[in-house]
Amino acid sequence: MSRFWSKTVRELKPYVPGEQPKVPNLIKLNTNENPYGPSPRVLEALRTEAADTLRLYPDPNADRLKEAVAAYYGVHPNQVFAANGSDEALAHAFQGLLKHADPLLFPDITYSFYPVYCGLYGITYETVPLTDDFDIDLEDYLRPNGGVVFANPNAPTGRLMPLSVIEAFLIRNTTSVVVVDEAYIDFGGETAVPLVARYPNLLVIQTLSKSRSLAGLRVGFAVGSPELIEALERIKNSFNSYPLDRFAIAGAVAAMEDQDHFDRTRQTVIRTREALTAALRGMGFTVLPSAANFVFARHPKWDAAVLAGRLREKGILVRHFQGHRIDQFIRISIGTDEETVQLSQALIHILEDR
Numbered sequence: 001m002s003r004f005w006s007k008t009v010r011e012l013k014p015y016v017p018g019e020q021p022k023v024p025n026l027i028k029l030n031t032n033e034n035p036y037g038p039s040p041r042v043l044e045a046l047r048t049e050a051a052d053t054l055r056l057y058p059d060p061n062a063d064r065l066k067e068a069v070a071a072y073y074g075v076h077p078n079q080v081f082a083a084n085g086s087d088e089a090l091a092h093a094f095q096g097l098l099k100h101a102d103p104l105l106f107p108d109i110t111y112s113f114y115p116v117y118c119g120l121y122g123i124t125y126e127t128v129p130l131t132d133d134f135d136i137d138l139e140d141y142l143r144p145n146g147g148v149v150f151a152n153p154n155a156p157t158g159r160l161m162p163l164s165v166i167e168a169f170l171i172r173n174t175t176s177v178v179v180v181d182e183a184y185i186d187f188g189g190e191t192a193v194p195l196v197a198r199y200p201n202l203l204v205i206q207t208l209s210k211s212r213s214l215a216g217l218r219v220g221f222a223v224g225s226p227e228l229i230e231a232l233e234r235i236k237n238s239f240n241s242y243p244l245d246r247f248a249i250a251g252a253v254a255a256m257e258d259q260d261h262f263d264r265t266r267q268t269v270i271r272t273r274e275a276l277t278a279a280l281r282g283m284g285f286t287v288l289p290s291a292a293n294f295v296f297a298r299h300p301k302w303d304a305a306v307l308a309g310r311l312r313e314k315g316i317l318v319r320h321f322q323g324h325r326i327d328q329f330i331r332i333s334i335g336t337d338e339e340t341v342q343l344s345q346a347l348i349h350i351l352e353d354r
């Protein structure tokens with residue numbers, strides 16, 4: 001704490017990211033990275049970029065990437081915003097699109113960055129409890145609000161809302177912006193992007209960190225009506241103008257264009273998730289049905305923090321969160337089949353130990 005700090009900085013509670021270990025050989029199932037590498041076409045594009053054009057500044061508008069995303073989803077490039085990770089798209093959406101007369105609404109169990117953005121930008125918010133089954137009930141959000149933000153599938157629960165439910169909500173909530181954070185949508189959900197043509201207040205945000213396996217490249221994007229996208233562009237092009245670099249643009253374009261690699265790897269992750277869910281249930285865990293590349297599980301006889309600690313002693317990282325209800329669970333990212341077998345064996349040993 002310093003007397004030179006502003007009120008905003010004093011009140012900020014920093015986000016605690018998942019551990020990025022410095023020691024080798026840990027099985028890392030704590031930050032929902034993709035266990036498989038990106039498309040070989042990405043590596044090829046990066047090599048070409050390095051050889052030919054690294055001395056030149058990147059395109060500040062990342063037009064190639066906007067065009068690739070627009071082509072993928074059948075929208076106009078002026079409906080696409082390109083960002084340094086979906087975190088940046090979220091940050092600009094929080095800052096630029098939420099009204100201040102009424103509170104922003106989001107679930108009480110969701111991506112823990114949302115309250116951080118509210119703190120940064122002085123946004124008033126209210127959290128809405130999940131149902132007993134850890135689902136979002138959008139009926140609870142039908143009241144005056146300065147915006148609604150939710151992740152679908154939700155994190156860290158992995159629970160998915162069908163598109164029909166989201167559309168029914170959009171029909172009734174027409175005056176504030178609805179942000180759907182689809183970081184994990186490719187692992188079994190149906191994207192809300194087609195709805196942006198009908199609902200000018202809908203902003204869909206996606207990332208290339210998960211299903212496209214490019215967490216290290218930091219690329220995300222938003223799709224919405226031209227008026228919403230223009231708001232994000234205005235923020236990015238004013239004080240916070242960090243263009244995407246040449247590698248990010250070239251790699252992301254290549255990743256968007258390799259449908260085969262994308263389909264193969266995400267189907268493998270989905271299969272492994274289902275196998276892990278069955279294995280955990282066999283050990284007595286309650287596992288929430290997940291549409292993401294992680295599962296959220298609790299064991300009736302174990303304190304989740306202790307369990308995560310025991311796994312860490314065996315070289316396996318999973319995520320445990322503090323907070324009401326959520327602290328009973330561990331979140332396990334889906335790894336390779338081999339990592340998943342090692343995780344299962346470690347859990348069997350730990351549970352027997354008791």
Ligand code: PMP
Pocket residue numbers: 084085086087088111151155181183206207208209215218219220
């Ligand atoms: N939204 C959700 C729900 C997430 O879990 C994450 C990843 N931690 C992000 C957004 C941000 O992803 P990125 O900045 O890597 O695109």
